[in-house]
Each structure stands twice: as C-alpha cells, then as structure tokens.
Amino acid sequence: MNALDYVKQFNGFLWNDFLMYVLLAVGIFYTIYLGFPQIRHFGLMFKYAFGPAFKRRKKRDKHAKQDEAHKVNSFQALATAVAAQVGTGNIGGVATAIATGGVGAIFWMWVSSLLGMGTIFSEATLAQKYREVKDGGVAGGPAYYISKGLKCHPLAVFFALAIILALGCVGNMVQANSISIAIVNSLGTGPDTMAYLPYLIGVALALLVGVVIMGGQKRITAIAELVVPFMALIYILGSLVVLFLYIGDVPHMFQSVVSEAFSTKAAAGGAAGTVMKYAIRYGVARGLFSNEAGMGSTPHAHAMAHVKDPAIQGFVAMAGVFVDTILICSSTAFVIMLTGAYQGTDLKSVAITQEAFSRAFGSGGVTFLAIALFFFAFTTIMGWYMFGEMNVRYLFGKYGVLPFRLIVCGCIFCGCIFAADLVWELADTFNGLMAIPNLIAIVCLAPQVRKMYTHFLQRLRSGEL
Template identity: 40%
Template sequence: MDIITLIENIAGFIWGGSWGETTIIPGNIGPLAVLLLGTGLFFMIRLSARPLRRFVPALAEVWQGRKAQGEDGAITPWQALSTALSGQVGTGNLAGVATAITFGGPGAIFWMWVVAIFGMALAFAESSLAVKYRETDEYGRINGGPMYYIKNGLGKKWLWLAVIFCLGTLFSATATGGMIQANSIMESVTETSQSSFGLSIPPWLIGLILAGLVFAVIIGGIKSIGSFAGKVVPFMAGLYVLVALFVLIMNAPKVPDAFMQIIESAFGLREAAGGAAGYGVMQAVRYGIARGLFSNEAGQGSAPIAHAAARTKNPVQQGEIAMIGVFIDTIVICTMTALVILTVTGDFKKSGALMAANQCIEAGQTLPEGTELDTLFPSAYAEGRAELIAANGAVATAWLQECQAAGVEIDEAAIAGASDPDVLIDVDHAWETDANSAAITTRAYGAAFPGGEFIVPVALFFFAFTTIIGWSYYGEQAVTYMIGEWATHPFRYVWVIVIFLGAIASADWLWLLGDIANASMAFPNLIAIIALSSVVVAMHKLNDDPDHGHPVIDKTEPPSDA
C-alpha cells in the first residue's frame, strides 16, 4: 500500500467510516462526524440554545470588543475574534466549499450549516474555557487554549491529553493552516497568470515571495498578528460578501432553486428517483461535515487559542464573541460562495475520458506502469492539455478499451476523447466540471461578469494569507506548551519554510492529509470540553442569573491532582 492510499483510507475511516472499499461503520458516517455533531448537540441542549438566544447581544459584544474589556490579555476582544477568523476564513470558504459540492453534491452545504449551528455552541464552550483557564508566564505573555484548560481544568492526570492536542495542533498547523493555504495561493496565482496574461510563474517563486510576506507579519508575535488581523480580516470578509451579493442579485431568479437543490440533495430527494439516495446523503453528510469543520474549525480547538489572548474579564462574553466567528465564517461567507457556484451558469466543459478513467480505477483497474492519471487523462482545463493528449493518447485509448472489454460500461465518446482534445462534455455549472477546488469558484465568478475571474485569486490570497498568519500563532502556542518560551522564535523561522514547501507540494494528497490533521486536534479537544462541560454550564448559568447580570467570573484554582 502506497502512502497516498494509506492517507485516503485513514481519512475515509475518520470521516466516512470505511477503509478502502470496506465499510467499517454502518451508514458510512465516520467516528469524528458522530462525535462532532453529538458534542455540538449536547452543548446546544445543556446551554439552552444559547447561540440562538444570545445571538443579537453577542453581535453587540463584538462591536464593544473594539476596546479592551479588562486588564488581562494581549489584544482586544475584536482583535482576538479577527485573529480567530483569520484562521477560520481561508481556502475552506472558497476551495473547500467547491470541493464539498463536487464530492458531496449541493446537499453538503446543508450539513455545513448544521455543523455551524452546533459549532456555535462548541465555540462558546471552548473559548470561554480558554479565557477562564489561561495563564500568564514569567515574561507577562498570555498563554491559553485547550492544552491549558486540560492542564488547569482537568489536572495532572490529563496532561497526556494536552500533549496529544499539541502534537495534533502542530500536525494541523503544518497541513491545513500552512501547506494547504500556501498551495491554494500558488494554484490560484499560476492559473490566473497563465489564463489571463499568458505568464508561467514558477511555484518556487510564489512560495518565496509568500514566505517573505508571512515572516514580516509573524516576527512580531501575537500583538503584530492581532493588529494585522484586526484591520485586514473585516475588510476582506466584507468586500467578498459584497461582491458575492452583487453576483447573486444578477442571478436572483436562480437563487430559490439553488436553496431547493441544497435541501433536496441533503436528504437524497433528487437522487431517490435514480435509486442512489443513500449514497448521495452519506456523501453529502461526510463532505459537508468535513469541509464545514475545515472551514469554521468549531470544536477543533484552534480558535480558543486566539480568544484566550483577549483583554477581557468575562470568559462568557468572549465565548459569545467566538460564536459569531463561526456564524460569519460558514453561515455567511461559505453560503455566499455556495450560492454563486450553484447559480452561475456558463460554457463549462469536462473530460469524458477522465470520468471514464476514474470509473475504471474504482472498478479495480490499474493504470499502465509508469503513467499518472493527470498526464494520461488531463482535465478539460489542464495546462498543456493538447500536448499531453498528443503524447499519451494512444496509450490512454488502449487502456480504456481494455477496461471496457473487462466489463466496465464506457461511452464511445469518452474513448474518443482520450486521443482527441476537442471531444469534451458540455455542462451548465462550474462545479460539474473536472476542475479542482478553487478553480471551480474562480470559473463561476469568471462566468458571472467580466473580470470576475480575478475575484477569487485576490480573495483567496487574503483569506489564505491571514489563515497562515493565524495558524502560525496556534503552532507557536503548542510549541511553547511542550518545549518552552524560548522555542517561539525558532518556530517562526521553521514556519516560513513550511509555507515555502506547501507552495511547491502536490495538492492531491494535501486535502486528505488536512482532514486527518483536523481530526488529530478535534478528538482530544472534544474529549476535554465534554469532561469540563459542568464548568461551561456553571459559567453559562451564573452569567444568565438576573441577580448577577454579566459578572466577572473568577478563575478557580486548578485541582492539585484531579
């Protein structure tokens, strides 16, 4: 078994409950999906639907958070939210949404909404705990997050869980917070420069420039990151929403049908006529939850590291501010992207030969020795597609014919397309093409209005860049907990190298690796907040007590050996 297959199998089990072709958990719902939704539902009930009841007051708290709400902390509550959003609003809002729709159908968006609603309860729990149990070290630096509420809330017997969380944080920071973001920027820049200006910019050059920009921001630590995020994140998110609204207004008659597609696909109503309802629903659930977590990170344990640095005296208030971050990320920005992808129509193409090749591989056929799928069967939008087909068409055609002879149903047009670059399938929407991740969103905007193809590269750069900045701090905090304060500066240099490597890496396995990395953080964090649920509920009830209003909730002494 090669490393790519192993990654695919592990990700498949975590999120889909299967190992390769073998179903391990009936229903194809993975253990993390069950734990994530179950924990979110648990807190939604225990908190008496606080995310819904306190939504409007929480918006007011976000606005008030532009100024410090206490002495302890390093940045304002607004900057803490912006730093958390810088980690949340990234490629998941552009490429991740497109990936969810491609593999899970439009119904995946519904399950992203479900993750977000329950995720608001998770965000409240983890971020209020992060403020309650944060520490101030000998240098006056604020340290907080799941590793500290495990240490100070659960006691010494649980320190192993804190270490596991830190290791998962470093894994996730490297894969999702760093390499995937850098790779998405590289793909977007190279595709746009090639298609619009005929320029071929080498990935290493993009990686070098990106690494330099990242270093300029993170070298100043959390205050520099918070200041940068506080200015850039609100601007970039607001501007993107305005552009998306403009596109949706132009396609207003199609918006109701897009919502119907999402709802019907989520429950397999459209697939039922074709007898594939179960598969459709399971795929929608799997990819909706996976991409939803990738996008808003609720329950993963990353955002509370940022919220722990807020200058506030009330953990509950910061927890409510954290809820708004999840809402902005998924309910607002991800939904805007999804509706643009589902409503915009255009002259889109996909390769029937590539579709047939994937059918053959799923049926157990192996590619000719020494060949790769993307060179043998380039997508409809692959760079140098005609040259690749001219060089490999004969081999590709013969292989498809062998596959057809083995019993796999393949259309004759698909076989013809293996050797003729002009034989393509017309489709109405960008998500129905064989383009990858962010390229789908780019093409949707490009078809929406002249110059629209530049919207995604610009938005993706800022989204992904701020995510890289935010995750540098999360990784730094994990290193600080495990090794010590002295390791923060060396880590920043290592982080710059990670970003460079991400820009030049292959994207095919990065997304699956990212799913595994997210899970490596989420599992220990969800266990911790469940174990500390009584503390969360106590803060929630005390803060709702009319005799107390919104009191200062004093930190309790950590148990000596609980």
C-alpha cells in the first residue's frame, strides 16, 4: 500500500469506528447532564444570538465609543463561528450522506445536531471562562481551557499543533481547491484557458485572503458579520424557491425521510445491514462534521465575545449549530431530494447538488451554486485562519503570526492549482487528532460547565440578566 492507502485506512478507523460514536456519546451526555437546555431554553438561543444585531446603539461619549469599537459582541462571534462551520460540507457532504445513506440520513442528521447543541454549549462556555486578553486581542479556545482548566500543558500543545495543521494549512488548501473547481466549472472555458485559470484564481484568492487576515480579528469579525447573514439568507431563499416549485412533492419527501430513518429493509446494492443502519451512520456523521460540535474549532470564535455571563455565549453557540445544520444543510437536502438528483446517477458530492440546482433553475442554478460555494468556502477560510492564529499565539506569541499568515496564503495558492487526494485525507486525519484532546477536556471539565449553567439560571430568575 502507498501513503494514501495507509492514511485512508487510519481515517476509516479514526472516524467510522471511533470518533463518530464518541462525539455522539458526548452530545448525549451533555444533553442529559444539563437537563436538555437546547429544548427547555430554545428561545434564549435566538434572543442572545440575534438580539445584538438588532439592538439600537445608545449614545456614548468618545472614550466609550472607542472602547466599544474594539469589543466583539455575541452576534459577531456567532457570525465568525458560522463562517467556519458553513463550508463545502454543507453542499457536498449532505449530497454524499443522501446518496450513501438514503433520505433517512437527513432525519438522523437533525438528531445529531440537536445533541451537538449540548456539546457546543460546553465548549463555548469554557472558552469564555478561560479566555485571555493580550496583544490587543482576545485569545481563547481548547488550548486555553486544557492548559488552565485541565492543567495539562502537553495536551494543550498537541491540540494547538493539530488545529494549526488541520485548519490553518491543510484544511484551507481543501477549501481553496473547492473554490477553484467551482469557478472553473461554472465558466466552462476552453482547454487553453483551463490550463492557467487555476493559477490566476490561486493568486487572486491568496491576495484577497491576505488583505482580510492582515487586518486581524477586528476585520475578520466585521466581514463575517456582513457576509455570513447575507450568504446564508440568499442560499436558504434559493432553496425555498425550489420547495415552492415542487410544493406538491413536499409531504411525500418528509414522509420518506421519516420512514427510511426507521426502515428495517435490507440495504440496497448488496450492502450488509438495514436501510436504517446506513441512514444513522451517514446522517449522524454529516451532522457532526458539519456543525463541528466537539471538534474544538468554534470555541475560538465564541471566546472573543463580550457577554455578561459565560453561559450566554453557550446559547449563542447552540444557535450556530441550528443555523448550520437545521437551516443550511436541510436546504441542500430538500433541493436534492425534491429534484431527485441523487437517483440513478454516478455523480458524487458537490456534483449531485449542482445537478439538483440545474434541474430546478437550468444553467443559472449551476452559477448560483458556484457563487454560494465561493462564499461558503471563503468565509470558512477566514474563520479557520483566525482559529489557527489563536493557537499560533498560544505557542509562539505575536512573533509567529506574520509567518503563519504567509504560510496560509501559500497553502491557499497551492490548493487552487492542484488537488491531491492525500491532502484531503490528511485534513480528515488532523481534524480527528485535534478533536481527541478537546473531547477529553470538555468531559473532564463537565462539573464546571454545569456550575456555570446553574449560576446563569439563578441570575436569570433573579432578574439580574
């Protein structure tokens, strides 16, 4: 076997036989341990997540305005987290889940997202408690609550190194490659142009990302606050148009989702097991991979928020899972199921979604999806860069930031001009490796999470919040 085969084999064990079940178990644990907060306090998610976006700005003196300008509110932190969560997986990953696990996978994707809300609540709350303000910015995340809360510096260093490689370098190469492929396919240019177009895209994308990340946290959160709500809304509206066009098939679609989610029929194609087994496997995996609950990535964004209580940002983080999986992933799923793009075809991943939008809107649908894919992947690059930078600061201080920025821009250029299967597999490997220390930490620190949650509820009942 070559290197790619070994990495694939390792990833098969890491994800399919281990991490998927651990992530699901941690979600079940926190949901029960905290008393189903995602259901009991569903309204608080939206109050704390979207309230700051509509809050009127009160008149303040000059010094207060300057101080406020440097603070990140809970909505900006949410936008940055969703920027990282919503990526190519929301388009291609959902298609793969349906094609492999059947339409019943969507039901189990919803279940896993509901459980993931409990996990991500713990991550965001701990990130708030152990964050640090230094070098003119806020730093936080698993490396900080592992070293300060769990008091295990070697494990924190392992996490920091893994996430720098997983998201900042290898992961951003994958996202850049998706952008390059989407643009080339949508333009449909001749062979001569196709040869050098990826190089032009690579240079342009690396420069664009460089301009954004050189502005630091403030610029990234400002752009995320503007772009993320817009891109999410446009994509969801486009999917709603498809629902309207196929309105007569919608009841049957939901009936199929529920019936196949619990079907005991034998799986098609000679696969061992029932339809339900594969629906659970691929639905749960899609939900967990997409919203990143338990992975240790989004706590970095939630650490930046200035809130009155750590638990408030926990509710905001739960809203991020809702937006990513229940709204955006479901939008993709509905378009694919209603148009039947996953049936009787050899298409895979993003190509299935492209076919679905093409059936609904013609060639305009392919262009629409290419634009959506660009924004999804670009905002993911911004979010992942920021998460990587926080861990660079943790390991090397402010002196490691500029070299890291240059490396990220180089990785983005390389990702546009070639697509190595090994790079895609390594992204999964490092994602798994960074999740392990984070999961250890949030389970061991669970009593602290419940204490903060209980204290929040006491303050809420007393009218203090």
